[in-house]
């Protein structure tokens with residue numbers, strides 16, 4: 001910890017606009033704001049366009065459990081500011097208007113934020129900047145979301161390699177990950193409790209939080225750090241990263257840190273350095289190196305989004321490959337999203353996604369490939385549905401991963417249908433996961449759990465199960 005605040009008058013005040021960087025540690029925007037000798041006024045705005053908005057494909061943009069996670073994270077952040085003698089101002093509305101009006105009210109001279117890279121977020125950022133210019137104030141956007149610093153990259157952002165292995169090689173060979181930034185001391189700006197604003201409860205967004213949801217994650221910086229330490233150092237944790245017999249236990253299959261990374265409760269540098277200290281004791285191994293590779297992939301998704309801009313969200317993707325219109329697309333898509341395809345692994349996964357807001361990576365790939373390669377449905381619908389459902393939703397990671405599945409990235413090659421039977425046998429041999437989410441299949445023996453439509457007449461009587469009645473027949477043949 002070090003004292004960064006220099007005495008100054010009102011001119012040195014700035015607003016720190018929190019977005020998906022809900023933390024005190026290793027927060028570049030906070031650091032910058034404090035470094036210039038500013039009194040920092042932290043603000044978070046619940047943007048109704050995101051919390052209650054509807055996407056262009058007609059889905060709510062926010063899953064109730066993501067709203068819950070964000071509310072918890074904002075509460076934790078306010079507590080951290082209160083512990084330092086300050087407060088977090090919380091508002092609901094349009095950030096470009098609210099931050100602008102607070103800038104006038106508190107007579108600040110600057111607004112700091114960590115830069116977002118995707119379309120909607122950049123638009124809001126730009127609007128706010130223009131508004132601030134009209135009152136002689138400025139905005140500074142820092143990079144604060146990635147593992148690597150843009151200025152350290154061995155290539156200019158528009159030349160980001162399209163192929164991930166080449167990208168990773170260039171980065172890892174050439175540049176070290178920088179150390180974390182300390183939490184700076186700032187001088188609290190007196191804010192009357194009434195002016196600080198109330199944090200809404202998740203129910204206030206009326207997203208249907210009550211109905212059959214199973215939260216897996218609690219938001220907040222401290223909770224994220226606790227989870228990180230537990231994962232890295234516990235016996236079943238990093239040592240067994242992505243071990244296949246862990247698959248059914250989401251908490252242990254992989255780190256499950258994505259919700260905290262997505263909302264910025266954890267900085268990727270913190271995760272990186274924790275893995276490195278593990279390696280300094282136990283030596284680098286496949287598991288720890290694989291986890292670090294995924295952190296690099298996260299940066300890669302961000303830089304690809306930056307390089308290609310809006311094309312990442314367009315039907316033809318980066319390759320501008322035509323996507324044929326499929327008859328019955330809406331019908332097929334609805335069966336997929338509601339878990340009624342008659343393909344048990346897909347249906348169980350889609351129910352789990354809706355109820356928990358999370359799926360382990362292999363299942364994201366499996367259901368995604370099933371939608372685009374087997375059903376031939378427009379990949380954008382799948383990406384949009386994931387956006388509506390993931391607690392760890394992150395625009396760059398979601399849309400770039402979907403581009404891969406859809407064969408719309410230079411590296412992705414031909415679309416491949418995944419063998420669902422292979423996947424289920426590998427990760428879910430006794431159908432444990434399928435039984436949890438499709439109770440109607442529970443009476444069936446392991447040998448029939450993947451293909452309930454293949455029950456003989458005698459078996460149907462024995463198990464009291466009629467294919468097509470208790471559970472749909474598969475909409476397409478699958479193996």
Ligand SMILES: Cc1cc2nc3c(=O)[nH]c(=O)nc-3n(C[C@H](O)[C@H](O)[C@H](O)COP(=O)(O)OP(=O)(O)OC[C@H]3O[C@@H](n4cnc5c(N)ncnc54)[C@H](O)[C@@H]3O)c2cc1C
Nearest residue numbers: 254255256257258294295298361364392393394397398401
């Ligand atoms: C169709 C599809 C959509 C996806 N949408 C998202 C999303 O919206 N948000 C999101 O964070 N991840 C997304 N991913 C990537 C990945 O599935 C999740 O990050 C991962 O499952 C989260 O679990 P974990 O934290 O245990 O990951 P771990 O395997 O423990 O990885 C550690 C961290 O690395 C990052 N990471 C891991 N895999 C990837 C990847 N393939 N691409 C980018 N970053 C990665 C995440 O931040 C993750 O928390 C998507 C993948 C697919 C196939």
